[in-house]
Amino acid sequence: MNRGIEREEAASTPAGVTRRGFCAGAALSPLGASRAWAGAAQDAQPLQIPLALSEAVDPQFVTPLLRLIEQPARIRWTLVPVPFSRLLMMVEQGEAMGFGVSPTEARAARWRFSTQVFRGAVWAIGRRGQAVQARRPEDLRGLTVCSSRQASYGADLDDAARRPVETEYVAGDLAQRLRTFQAGRCDVLLVTSRNASAATMRARLRAAGADAQALVIGERPLVEEGVHFAVAKDSRFVDVMPRLDAAIEARRLRIGQMARE
Structure with a gap:
């Protein structure tokens, strides 16, 4: 991964x-x-x-x-x-x-x-106020997922994408992908991290210009590999x-x- x-x-x-x-x-x-x-x-x-x-x-x-x-x-x-x-x-x-x-x-x-x-991790980011709780790859079924073509998100998520998950590929850096996500083009944004700490993930989102109050981070990573x-x-x-x-x-x-x- x-x-x-x-x-x-x-x-x-x-x-x-x-x-x-x-x-x-x-x-x-x-x-x-x-x-x-x-x-x-x-x-x-x-x-x-x-x-x-x-x-x-x-x-x-x-x-x-x-x-x-x-x-x-x-x-x-x-x-x-x-x-x-x-x-x-x-x-x-x-x-x-x-x-x-x-x-x-x-x-x-x-x-x-x-x-x-x-050991890296993949997180599911949602928008506050939406009833989207993705705790494992299978929970992405039926959702539109924003991701990057340049990254791999692990075998589990690749398998989930072959069940019916609609993927919206977004070019550019994390800041650009966040703008696309916040514009409502997908239900969940996938973001990778170098550890399984939610605090690290929040800091990364803030550094990319995200409004922390508008986003919800999953309780735990979708995948750790x-x-x-x-x-x-x-x-x-x-x-x-x-x-x-x-x-x-x-x-x-x-x-x-x-x-x-």
Whole structure:
């Protein structure tokens, strides 16, 4: 789930950034690439790794988080912000490592996941005075839901959307999605957060210009899922995962503090 990490401004992907991230190993065969990565692990210089992440992430949280993990992992990320569907494709094709993905049975068969980085949440926001109480994904049945095409809201919510849930996709940042929601185009607005704290969610809405008196936050998140790094099992980046896991554990306390802030 690209969850808990929505950005306030949409990012764009600079042309050619992906190709630049691959130059270190693009000409190698799979066997040669694997040996090259293993040998580079012994070098003092950090490995340059392309990292696909959703355009919907909040850079004020995610960028410091990724930089925190770089040093102990001896990694230097080349960040490639893309729509979430493109992120999944890049991981599947071995073009990049992915960030903000939650394991599913289908993905686990083909991908290697890092240890959990933090636990994200998805909240249902309603308008005060409306009798809308969404406590679980199934409660969205029959409602019009405002969401972003740039983010994933988790397998449970995707399943709920296939029962009959009408989705109103809204472009732009959270402030723009709030304006669309408050104009009455949908019954519920889905918003992701980096933790399961309602206070954090309220603060995020206020920062986006929401009228706190006009909105109602669910009693608890609709969904909570772990956020991970992911890589295809046949990717040249797979050998980096053990050291990435070790770096996450080494920074576990600070990551937890950042996610709660």
